[in-house]
Amino acid sequence: MANSKDATEVRSFLGLSSYYRRFVKGFAKKAAPLNDLIKKETVFVWDDNCEEAFQYLKFVLINPPVMAFPDFGLDFVLYTDASQTAVGAVLAQEQDGKERVIAYASSTLTPPQ
Template structure:
């Protein structure tokens, strides 16, 4: 990185650099030697969320869950019953399908897998 900065004639303030840190928080994710994790601090509040009571609350939940959708296999399919309730001409009726989707998304967010970083020595296909 330092060589690239020098080559491009860019300058960095070394007091703002951190080298050899084992773990980094970045945009709601935790990155370490194992891979990319969901930031536990961001997900902690999801554990206590009650079922959504309005289209606005559903949008808020889906916004957070959607940010982490790459950690949730089948996210779009799971979220469909809730997404339909956010449409303008659809009457808001929270039923068993929506509750099941909400609980499943919440459970998957709280137990999200680690996304492994690619091996840099191999070619990408």
């Protein structure tokens, strides 16, 4: 991807990786450099931040997540976080004496938000 010549390849990669965003903690924040790269009126310049974001997302997508199936007989715990650029959440449960992640959620914020 480091040799990408246009935003089409990045947009395609983000489309694929976004499908799995609920399995990636902090997806929106990690993918932000790539999302910024494909905005209209943006000159396409692949820099170190883009490469780092791409390598991180590629790594987490090809390695199995350590997540659990929800047990609807147990209580859920919801953690939330927000910054100027993204919001995120983690849904978890205590199962077998350990807190286990059930799902992640994240989204980048637009300037008006």
